[in-house]
Every structure is written in structure tokens, then in C-alpha cells.
Amino acid sequence: MDIGIGLQALHPDPDLSVVDWARRAEERGFSTLGTTDRLVYDTYEPLTALAVAAGATSRIRLTTAILLAPLRANHALFAKSAATLDRLSDGRLVLGLAPGAREDDYNASGVDFRQRGKLFDALLQRATWQWQDHGGIGPRPATAGGPPMLFGGFTKPALRRMITYGRGWIGGAQGVANFRAVLPRVQQAWQDAGKEGTPRLVATAHFSLGPNAEQRLHHRLANYYTSGTYTRESVEAGLTTPEGVAREAAAYAEAGCDELILFPHGGGLEQVDLLADAIGL
Template sequence: MDIGIGLPALRPDPELSITAWARRAEERGFASLGTIDRLVYDNYEPFTALAVAAGATSRIRLTSGILLAPLRADHALFAKAVATLDRLSGGRLTLGLAPGGREDDYTVGGVDFRRRGKLFDALLERAVQQWEHPGDGVGPAPATRGGPPLLFGGNSEAALRRMTVHGVGWVGGASGVADFRAFLPTVRQAWQNAGRAGEPRLLGTANFALGPDAEQRIRDRILHYYAFAGEYAQRSLTAGLITPDQVAREVAAYAEAGCDELLLMPNGGGLEQVDLLADAIGL
């Protein structure tokens, strides 16, 4: 199982360098760098953060885990931005996509929340067409032929449909390995029913904070971020990892469940979080 680490993009410390974080993550052997996405929140815009990370590194993959795709109302421009990032990073981009559940993001973004599913489908159709046939005047062509790999988050029938039509796999939420494991039979059955060859790629996500004040940092950030989500906020907090032993056990549990890649998202702290996490998982 590959292990990725999130960029310090959520309620970011302006003194903490994303370039230094990305370089250190690559040096320590992490497989990927990840981001989250919100509009009405204090977080870095994902494409911008990943572009900065791409420029500072040469090997580590870049993953949006996840990107709220329907907020990108200009579908041709979205496809162009993705192709540009994929091209400039040398084909290191993987897109995790979902519609999201926060209406305030859509209100501020001027996008109809109730139509986000239809907008998502339209965006995918346009983007895939543009990546596969860049000769229509809208370039550049992505480095990855046909566009970067797409993973889809969510537990709905629509999410599974998008995965089987356009994607290479599925992204699980950060509420713990039990929730991840419980939904895998449904993901695999949808893949099989659609006649897709092989197996879907499975990406898990988890929150971590290590070192002094880890428990307080992860509590503050998770409860603040998921304040709207009721019971899910508490499940996500319970699933947060705050000791090296917890990290090691959770990594082993995700690997045993069949996860292909686990993306561990930081919650506060400085550059030392990269080394603390790498040490905890033996990198």
C-alpha cells in the first residue's frame, strides 16, 4: 500500500512553507501529496497548492483528495487548468472528485447547489472530451494520455456511476477504517456490474497530528471543519490519529482491508510533522 501525506493547506500557518514541506515529503519517501477543497473556509485553493508543490519536487505524485468539482462552473477552463497542472508536473496528477455537501460553498461560488450533480456530469463530459481530443483549440494536452486518473468520493449511486464511467477508483472519507471497509463490497460490485476490467483503485484518507498538543490540535481542527456534520464530526474525531502507535495500527488495518493508497492529512504543527509521520510508518 502506498502512503501519501497531505499538504499543510487547512487553516494554514503563513510561516510554514509548502515548498519545504513538499520537498521533505519527497525526501522521506511518501508516495503522494494531497489537498482538501472548500470555498467558504481558510484553506489553500487545491490547484494552486499542488502547483507550488509540483514546482518544488520531481517524483512525488499529486492528489486532490477531494476536489469539489461542480464549483468549477467554467468546464473548459477547469479542463485546461487540470491539463496544465498535469503537463507541468510531468504527469504526476491524480484527481479525486466529489460534489460536496456544503451549500454555503455553492452560494458564495454562484453555483446552484441543487443542480450540482447535473453540473458535475456535464463537467466530466466536457473535461474528458477536451483531454482526449485537445486538437479542438483548447490546449495544452495533458501529459497523461486521455487525462489524469480520476477517483470519485461519496457513497451514493451517482458517485459509483461516475466512478465506473469515468474513473479508475474510489476515495473513502476520513471517518475510520471500519467505514472504509464496510463500503468496499459495494464499490467492487458496482465495478463488476459495469463490466470494468481488473479492480478499482481504492484510496483511503485519515487525519493525524503528532507531537506536543496533538490531541488538542486535532480536536480543534476536526470539530471546526466538520461543525456542520453532526455525528460524522464525532466519528472523524474518534478516527483521528495522535500517536505513532495509532498511526502504525491504522496503516496496517487499511492495508489489510485492501486499500491501495492511504492519504494522511495533517492537523496543525510544523514541518516536523512530516518526519514524525514518516518515522511512525517506517519510511
């Protein structure tokens, strides 16, 4: 199983360099750099942050985990932006996509929250058409047919998008038990659609290591998710010890996960080394 690491995305420290983080992550052998996405929050815009990371690295993949796709209301411009990043990174971009469930992000963007599913489908149709060298809008992505796409969620529309446009599925950070519970639906949808091979399965998790790790992680997650079952599950699934990280990684691997992306909460550049040491990189 591949192990990736997220950029410091929630309330990013302006003194913590994305360039330094990306280079250290690549040096330590992580498979990918991940980003999260919110509009109404102190986070970096995902494609912009990954573009900075791309310029500082040469091997590590660049994954949106996930990008709130329907907020990108100009579909041709989104396709161009993604193709540009894929081209400039020599084909390292992976697009994890989902519609999101926070209405405030849509209100702030002027995009109708109730129409996000239809907007998502229209974006996918336009982007895949444009990436196949249609419409006269370049650049052509480095990856033939466009960057590989993973889809979050387990509703019927989410699985339909996965089998129509995707290479696989990306799970939320609610722990390995949740991953195992959803997996049969993902695999069955892939099989029923007659897709070749198996879907790529990616999971996400939250971590913080070192002094005051539990306090940092719980405070940031509770603030980020605000309330509800998702908050409780995410906080409870957060990893704050090297032993916990190693156990969870082993459990995801045993469950059939192809890649686990761990997102940091607080701390500095030492979090890259602490995580790499915990999983034996």
C-alpha cells in the same frame, strides 16, 4: 500499500512553506501530496497549492483528495487548468473528485447547490472530451486521456461516475471500519460494469503528532466540520500517536486499500518526519 501525506491545508500557517513541506515529503518517501477543498474556509485552493508543490518536486504524486468539482463552473477552463498541471508535473496529477455537501460553498460561488450533480456530470463530459485533444483547447495532458480520476461517495450517482470516468474510489476520513463497510459496493459496481482489473482504492485520515497532538487535531476538526455525525466520526478516527498511526495503516492495508493519505492538523515541518517515522519510511 502506498502512504501519502496532505499539505497543511486547514488554517495554513503563512510561515510554513509549501515548498519545504513538499520537498521533505518527497525526501521521506511519501507516495503523494494531498489537498482538501473548501471555498468558505481558510484553505488553499487545491490546484494552485499542488502547482507550487509540483515545481518543488520531481517524483511524488499530486492528489486532490478531494476537489469539489461542481464549483468549477467554467468546465473548459477547469479542464485546461488540470491539463496544465498534469503537463507541468510530467503526469503526476491525480484528481479525487466529489460534489460536496456544504451549501455555503455553493452560495458563495453563485452555483446552484441543488444542481451540483448535473453540473458535475457536465464537467466530466467536457473535461474528458477536451483532454482527448478536442475543441482546440490545449495543452494536451501528459497522461493520455487526462489525469486519472477517483470518485468520492457511495451513492448510485457517485458509483456511476466512478465506473464511467474513473480509475477508482476515494474514501472519507471516518476510519477503517467505514472503509470496509463501503468497499463491497464499490467493488460490486466495478464488477457489474464489466470493468477490467480492480478499482484503485484510496483512503484518507487525519493525524497530528507530538506535544498537544490530540488537542490540536480535535480543535481543528471540530471547527472544520462544524457539527453532525461526520464530525464525530472524523474526530474519533483521528490519529494522535505513532502507535495509532501504525495500527491504522496496517488495518487499511489488510482491508485492501491501495493508498492511504494522512492529513496533518497543526504543528510544523516536523509533522512530516514524525509521520514518516511512525509508519517506517
